[in-house]
């Protein structure tokens with residue numbers, strides 16, 4: 001059998017670690033996935049054991065590399081994509097973490113963030129980092145570790161400790177402690193990185209009380225990150241791509257032109273619009289972030305999130321018990337008569353552009369004929385209408401004309417949903433052949449650095465369409481439905 005080149009993508013997520021070997025045409029050759037335990041030491045606290053993140057990564061990589069090899073594909077390079085913002089601090093000499101990883105969802109630093117906000121620091125932080133003062137991001141988590149693990153602060157100041165997001169931790173371990181580096185997208189989620197100058201910022205380091213000696217070096221998303229240690233991974237391979245999960249998905253979706261949007265529909269939804277060379281500040285509390293950095297040149301994005309997307313379907317299935325499987329939603333919605341029925345899934349408050357954390361869910365427009373199919377229709381509609389609100393917020397911030405909406409995530413198996421998304425947003429919706437876009441993006445970045453691809457244009461021509469959905473209702477029909485939705489949302493707001 002002829003041997004072919006491949007790329008190993010490590011996708012280290014919040015609940016599982018995955019390894020996928022792609023061939024250089026971007027087709028999946030082998031895949032392996034492993035879950036690991038979540039730790040909830042107190043209400044609102046979420047931790048991972050860094051050793052679990054490493055072990056599950058190493059074992060999935062070993063399995064995927066072996067399976068690919070059996071199929072005649074040899075991985076030549078590695079790309080890493082990861083859960084963002086999760087914070088790990090370890091001893092540089094021993095490689096031992098000083099504490100569990102504090103996961104992005106963890107709210108333990110909410111008071112610290114509120115105090116910094118009350119002291120008037122948010123405008124500076126937002127201007128430099130594109131982020132908000134929220135516990136999600138790494139800086140207050142690092143400070144918590146330094147202040148709560150005995151002796152940590154003094155050791156950090158002496159240069160004995162290292163900080164990393166999950167990419168950096170894995171890179172350090174996989175290279176046998178030789179590489180302490182991250183990429184510009186992951187650095188952009190720490191609250192310590194000036195996204196305009198693309199450097200760590202001394203004023204922010206002082207504000208959050210973080211010693212500079214703890215920080216990794218920041219490189220492009222496609223760069224030479226070091227070579228794996230055969231004693232750790234069983235083989236020596238270069239790591240040549242790194243990007244946070246949503247950023248890798250932008251690359252995997254080939255959203256290289258300003259105005260292209262990728263939207264991922266899982267439990268929640270993350271949408272990023274490419275704004276090109278311009279880091280656009282948000283007036284609508286969206287985030288400004290580095291989408292990717294290649295050849296020293298940052299490309300920026302505006303990012304927005306919807307808290308409840310697929311979770312609305314999970315709610316119908318698990319709490320109401322009116323459907324047995326998420327996949328039934330497609331056929332049911334298709335048969336529904338749901339004119340004027342709106343579900344506002346504000347189960348945990350409402351995000352952009354409403355920002356009402358105290359709002360709770362509601363359903364409006366029930367009549368004598370409202371049944372299971374109509375509930376399903378309203379739930380799927382809510383995903384489309386929330387996306388529309390997010391796009392409107394993006395349009396309010398950036399004059400970049402929005403073109404295609406490229407979608408991925410577990411929900412996009414549902415073609416009815418995607419047609420409705422096109423109808424209710426007025427944008428063409430494109431579903432790619434490979435919906436593992438996060439891992440694919442990491443593989444593309446590594447392949448770019450390795451020389452399998454010459455440019456983003458090469459990657460663009462690799463991206464393959466599975467199905468395209470064109471808006472098929474009139475503008476006035478769309479506006480009528482959106483008006484009804486906004487009416488329903490307004491009745492749900494608490495302020």
Ligand code: ADP
Pocket residue numbers: 265266267268309310311312313314326327328329330409410411412413414
């Ligand atoms: P996550 O990565 O957040 O765990 P996934 O990308 O695996 O999520 O997507 C799973 C979500 O998609 C679930 O919330 C599920 O309810 C929803 N889902 C899966 N299949 C369908 C479908 N055919 N129609 C609508 N929703 C679906």
